[in-house]
Amino acid sequence: MTELERAIRRLRRKHTVPRVVYRYLSGRPLDGRAGYPYRHRGPGRLAGWQRQAYRLAVPATAGLALAFPDPSLTAASGTAVAAIWRGRQRLVRRRFHREYIAPTLAALAPAMGLQTGVRLHVDPSLGNLTPRLAKPLSPAEKAARAWYGEHVEPIIRWLPERAQRAAWAVQRKAEPVTSRLAAFRRPVDGDQGPRIELVADTPYLTKDQRHLVSSIIGSKIPVSDLVESWHQIGPRVTATWTVRKRPPARVGVDQVAEYLPRLAEWEFYIGQGAGDRPVTLSLRDDSPHIAVSAGTGAGKSVLAELVAVQVLNRGGRVVILDRKGSHRWALGLAGVDYCTKPAQMHDALVRLAALADERNTLAMHEAEDWDPGPRVLVICEELNATIGQLVNFWAEARGKGDPKRSPAVSALADLLFMGRSAKVNVLAIAQMLTARAIGGPEARENFGIRCLARYTANNWKMLVPEAAMPRASRTLGRWQIVIGGQATETQVAYLTAAEARQLACPRSPETSQVNGLSSPAGDFLTLRQAVDAGVLPWSYEAAKKRLQRRVGEVPEARGKQGNADLYARRDLATWSGKQ
Ligand SMILES: Nc1ncnc2c1ncn2[C@@H]1O[C@H](COP(=O)(O)OP(=O)(O)O)[C@@H](O)[C@H]1O
Ligand SMILES: [Mg+2]
Known part of the structure; x- marks a missing residue:
């Protein structure tokens, strides 16, 4: 037997008919090579089981197609469509x-x-x-897509869209039940x-x-x-x-109404953050004052309105310094002092500083957690311009012996330093809040809560040098609320004027009486009230005469109630005591 004959015999033994058939049916390589696993891909293009499936399915399908030509044509076209779809995905x-x-x-x-x-x-x-993915669309492609979107897509979408809506509606209806079932679900990683x-x-x-x-x-x-x-x-x-993850696109009165009752007096609901989590501020724990800096139309006034409404809702007072009428919702509401003229702003600020001073003085003799009275929120719209106007006003109004620096500007600076314990909070608004406008870099540190929207890199660096700048969003009402160097992206709740009035004054939204400011002891009085209350020992006429002739240490007017001037009780007492 030659070498060749022996080789041929070996081959014959290797490739007997039953062996080849067995290899074919079991999905092994037909020539008997080893090393092609059944469950994994191995060196071949397919795993063993896949080869097996093809080898069995192709003849079976061919046989069926010959036996039943009509249904198999349908099935074949269906398979072809599926194959094309998968091929496209793979491409x-x-x-x-x-x-x-x-x-x-x-x-x-x-x-x-x-x-x-x-x-x-x-x-x-x-x-x-x-x-x-790759190149920009050509004009022809664009036209074809537009035509498709306009004429074909609505028809294709009609039924699925309605079905989807119906499914959502069912889900909403079933929510009370399904939310209870959530207890049984395995917790998933929110990330x-x-x-x-x-x-x-x-x-x-x-x-x-x-x-x-x-x-x-x-x-x-x-x-x-x-x-x-x-x-x-x-x-x-x-x-x-x-x-x-982004905050929701819009937040409204529903959320405010939902979260407001759960908050403490010093906490304020601002909007919804990423993952639909509520974002709140604490004027006691975070910072007593809020700085708001954003381009025009970004929603600065809306944010201020949201905070003011919550102050009013809890029985606090709001003083608005605003020349432009951005807060028409607040006109005539009880508890709101709306100052539009520089003279009014001047008086209001001086009065507020006196109030804060007085509250702090009283607090000295009280317990740690003494409540000095209703919270007062001061909203300064367009702070840079307002300060300029106050300075100009003082330059004209000031008399011979008066200090050079505007008392109103000094009062504002005082408020920034005194505000927390006196429950007087400043919300300063500007398109670009510079350190100079708010009274120097130290004063800036009093604004522990900083809100920015539509910011530039410059603006961000000036106000929040300690935190990295996130990309500015173009969504209306999307703010970065920065507290302690931590920026939280927030969709600020938007209230219409009617909703704001309703929330601010739940009992009588139509009240149109503007109250004078007062501290808990009623410490601002008109002359007549002082006489009636026995603070002054004279008759009203006598007191008025003394005031006109400036007899003794006459009190300074601190504000107005209607046409009458308001005086601090303390000043009145000194005046009467000196006589
Ligand atoms: N959080 C918000 N959600 C929805 N719309 C808002 C929001 N904030 C502001 N807007 C819209 O932007 C407009 C301008 O807001 P506004 O507060 O007057 O801007 P700014 O005071 O910054 O100039 C509002 O009238 C309102 O339509
Ligand atoms: Mg505005």
């Missing part, structure tokens, strides 16, 4: 890989000093967040969602390397607003980027 995914993942990996490898062992996963759903994940087979990356990696990811994968986190514990380094 898109491959293109995504070629355009984004492969080049990003190529850029990352040298940055991390690794040639192998870097894996990057980008969720396919993130592909939908990238505005357009789950589309993500980019990078795994590198290296135990540690330096800060510079991490920085480089994140800037590469940020510039090569066009998804905006990613939140980054690094895990360096264990043998591998893992980095994850998730899409930042």
Whole structure:
């Protein structure tokens, strides 16, 4: 037997008919090569079970098609459609890989000093967040898409859309029941969602390397607003980027009404943050004063209105310094002092500083948690311009012996330093709140709560130098509320004028009496009230005469009630005592 004959016999033994049939049916390679696993892919293009399925299914389908030609034609076309759909998806995914993942990996490898062992996963759903995968649309494509959107899509969408709406309606109706079932559900990580994940087979990356990696990811994968986190514990380094969750697009009176009753007197509801969490401020614990800085039309007055309404709702007072009439909702409401003229603003500020001073003085002799009276919120619209007007007003109004600096500007500075214990809070508004406008950098520190919207890098740096600047949003009413260097993105609740009045004055929204300011002891009195209350020992006529002739230490008017001047009880007492 020659060598050749022996080889042929061996081959015959290897490729007997039953063996080949067995290999065919069991999904092994027909020539009997080893090393092709059944459950995994191995070196071949398909796993063993997939090969088996094809080998059995193709002849079976062919047989069926011959036996029943009509139904099999239908089935074949259905299968073809499914195959085309899947092929298209695969093409898109491959293109995504070629355009984004492969080049990003190529850029990352040298940055991390690794040639192998870097894996990057980008969720396919993130592909939908990238505005357009490859090139911009040609005019013809644009026209075809527009035509499709106008004429075809509405028809295709008609039924699914209605079905979806119905499903939502059912869900809403079932909410009271299903929310109770939530107790039985397994808790899910609230952070789950589309993500980019990078795994590198290296135990540690330096800060510079991490920085480089994140800037590469940020510039090569066009998804905006990613939140980054690094895990360096264990043998591998893992980095994850998730899409930042946004606050809801609109928040209104419903939410305000829902959250307001749950808050303490010094806490204020501002709006909804990311993940639909309520955002509140505390004028006692966070900071007594609020700085609001945003471009025109960004909603500064709306934010001030929201805080003011809550103060009024709890029986507090609001003083508005505003030349432009941004707060028409507050006109004539009880508890509101609306100052539009520089003279009025001047008086109001001086009076407020006196009130705060008096409250602080009284507090000296009281217990730690003594309540000095209703909260007073001072809203300064367009602070930069207002200060200028107050200075000009004082330059004209001031007499010979008067101080050079405007008492109103000094009063405002005093309020900033005294406000917390006296429960007098300032809400300062400006398009660009400079340190000079609010009385120097130290005064700025009194504004522990800073609200910014539609900011520029410059504006942000000036007001919040301690925190990194998030991207400014173009959504109306979307603010960054910064407390202690921590910025919280918030959709501020929007109230219409009618809703604001209703909330501010739940009992009598139509009240139109403007009250003078007073402290708990009723410490501001008109001359007649002082005589009636026995603070002054003279008759009304006599007191008036003494005032006109300026006999003794006559009191300064601190404000007005109707046409009559208001005087501080303390001043009146000194005046009467001296006589
Ligand atoms: N949080 C908000 N939600 C919805 N719309 C808002 C919001 N804030 C402001 N707006 C809209 O923007 C307009 C301008 O707001 P406004 O407070 O007058 O701006 P600014 O005082 O900054 O010039 C409002 O009339 C309102 O229509
Ligand atoms: Mg305004």
